[in-house]
Amino acid sequence: MNEFFVAVGLGLCILVxxxxxxxxxxxxxxxxxxxxxxxxTKTLIILLVLGYVYNRVDMFIxxxxxxxxxxxxxxxxxxxxxxxxx
Amino acid sequence: xxxxxxxxxxxxxxxILENAKVQAVGLLDTATRLTSETRWMEEKKVxxxxxxAQATRSGFQNFVATFVMLMGFWALLSGKFDTFHLSLGxxxxxxVAYLSHDLLFANVRVGDxxxxxxxxxxxxxxxxxxxxxxxxxxxYLALSPKMPIDPQIIRFKTKLESDIxxxxxxxxxxxxxxxxxxxxxxxxxxxxxxxRKVAGDLDTGEMEDRVAHIFMEADxxxxxxxxxxxxxxxxxxxxx
Amino acid sequence: MIASxxxxxxxxxxxIFVPFIQLYALYVIMHGHYSPGGGFQGGVILGASMALxxxxxxxxxxxxxxxxxxxxxxxxxxxxxxxxxxxxxxLLGGNYLDYSQLSxxxxxxxxxxxxxxxxxxxxxxxxxxMAIMYSIFFDISTGGIxxxxxxxxxxxxxxx
Numbered sequence: 001m002n003e004f005f006v007a008v009g010l011g012l013c014i015l016v017x018x019x020x021x022x023x024x025x026x027x028x029x030x031x032x033x034x035x036x037x038x039x040x041t042k043t044l045i046i047l048l049v050l051g052y053v054y055n056r057v058d059m060f061i062x063x064x065x066x067x068x069x070x071x072x073x074x075x076x077x078x079x080x081x082x083x084x085x086x
Numbered sequence: 087x088x089x090x091x092x093x094x095x096x097x098x099x100x101x102i103l104e105n106a107k108v109q110a111v112g113l114l115d116t117a118t119r120l121t122s123e124t125r126w127m128e129e130k131k132v133x134x135x136x137x138x139a140q141a142t143r144s145g146f147q148n149f150v151a152t153f154v155m156l157m158g159f160w161a162l163l164s165g166k167f168d169t170f171h172l173s174l175g176x177x178x179x180x181x182v183a184y185l186s187h188d189l190l191f192a193n194v195r196v197g198d199x200x201x202x203x204x205x206x207x208x209x210x211x212x213x214x215x216x217x218x219x220x221x222x223x224x225x226y227l228a229l230s231p232k233m234p235i236d237p238q239i240i241r242f243k244t245k246l247e248s249d250i251x252x253x254x255x256x257x258x259x260x261x262x263x264x265x266x267x268x269x270x271x272x273x274x275x276x277x278x279x280x281x282r283k284v285a286g287d288l289d290t291g292e293m294e295d296r297v298a299h300i301f302m303e304a305d306x307x308x309x310x311x312x313x314x315x316x317x318x319x320x321x322x323x324x325x326x
Numbered sequence: 327m328i329a330s331x332x333x334x335x336x337x338x339x340x341x342i343f344v345p346f347i348q349l350y351a352l353y354v355i356m357h358g359h360y361s362p363g364g365g366f367q368g369g370v371i372l373g374a375s376m377a378l379x380x381x382x383x384x385x386x387x388x389x390x391x392x393x394x395x396x397x398x399x400x401x402x403x404x405x406x407x408x409x410x411x412x413x414x415x416x417l418l419g420g421n422y423l424d425y426s427q428l429s430x431x432x433x434x435x436x437x438x439x440x441x442x443x444x445x446x447x448x449x450x451x452x453x454x455x456m457a458i459m460y461s462i463f464f465d466i467s468t469g470g471i472x473x474x475x476x477x478x479x480x481x482x483x484x485x486x
Binding site: 058059062063065066069070073076077080084 | 328331336340347350354361362363367371374377378381382
């Protein structure tokens with residue numbers, strides 16, 4: 001069962017690297033913000049998968065909930081800042 | 087024979103409704119002819135009547151409902167149910183509910199909470215099914231070598247009334263792959279769709295009907311719709 | 327001076343989420359023994375919830391719930407709790423922040439007293455961190471100018 005979770009985690013890491021392309025080369029700020037938000041959702045699932053690998057899921061659920069929250073608030077704050085700057 | 091009686095009855099009904107509309111328009115004209123102070127007073131009176139007819143929750147009911155939901159959330163988070171931790175949970179829930187009791191339940195009408203919760207729970211499996219089917223179609227679009235997408239922006243006016251139902255509909259549209267809600271302005275939705283087919287799925291209005299069913303809205307007849315039907319009916323009758 | 331956002335979706339979602347975020351922050355503070363958390367993390371999440379309310383609903387809504395004077399008071403109360411518990415342990419005959427001495431006041435055994443002592447200290451830390459996060463965010467976002475002072479600052483700038 002462990003190998004399955006490790007494989008899932010590696011697959012998600014590869015997807016994160018694919019989205020990283022848009023963070024580096026995205027023309028303009030909005031593409032970068034959306035890509036970072038997408039990376040945040042993948043990171044969340046990788047954390048949970050790590051929790052299963054280490055057999056202590058309850059601890060990792062707390063961490064991933066906090067990360068989801070901060071991802072959400074960060075995205076909204078960045079959007080508000082850009083709206084006010086124009 | 088019965089059909090003729092039915093047609094006569096429908097004719098009479100449509101004529102009565104037309105008269106009612108003319109009278110309502112006349113009343114509105116009279117209202118605009120009044121002076122500005124009197125008009126303000128009239129508006130205030132009408133508002134008072136409408137607000138009184140729709141009893142809203144009081145602050146204390148909001149507080150108790152928020153406290154119960156927060157206590158349930160605490161029990162879900164912390165798996166320990168001994169006295170010490172439960173009393174800590176009660177204290178924390180009381181503090182948070184006191185600080186933000188008017189945030190959670192701002193617009194719900196009295197007595198509707200349980201029905202809305204039940205209907206919402208029954209709506210979720212249908213939404214999941216829609217997401218899965220749309221997922222297959224968008225994956226087929228994205229993976230075919232020519233990528234036959236046809237992006238377009240759709241605007242439509244919605245019949246839902248409260249802000250929670252707008253947000254539920256907007257989130258459901260965004261969760262379904264292929265469509266994203268861009269903006270809601272003045273009851274008009276702006277949705278970006280990938281393709282004519284996913285846009286067609288949205289145009290049938292099934293999602294909007296289901297969301298209206300959850301929040302028990304839009305279940306009254308609009309006079310203007312009936313009068314439109316009357317015009318079509320008259321045309322058909324003349325052509326018969 | 328941040329105005330209220332005119333996007334219904336974000337406003338509704340933020341106002342539904344904020345009580346749950348605050349309760350989650352208090353859960354993180356209280357359960358510092360058993361799961362990752364503690365005082366500082368919970369305080370940051372509380373401050374973030376206030377920041378969310380500021381961004382979506384504007385300055386007036388947040389000022390109505392937590393005016394800045396109250397927040398400064400909360401920050402000082404947090405430090406008072408921390409230092410107070412430490413001094414109490416000192417006065418009861420042990421070292422500074424030696425929680426086992428608290429068993430005299432609380433009538434529990436020393437191990438339990440240590441646990442409760444750390445809980446109290448984390449609570450104080452949480453309050454202070456929340457107050458500082460709130461204060462930093464508000465000072466940066468309003469630029470140090472309160473709503474009533476805008477004209478006075480303009481006059482000061484014009485006069486040189």
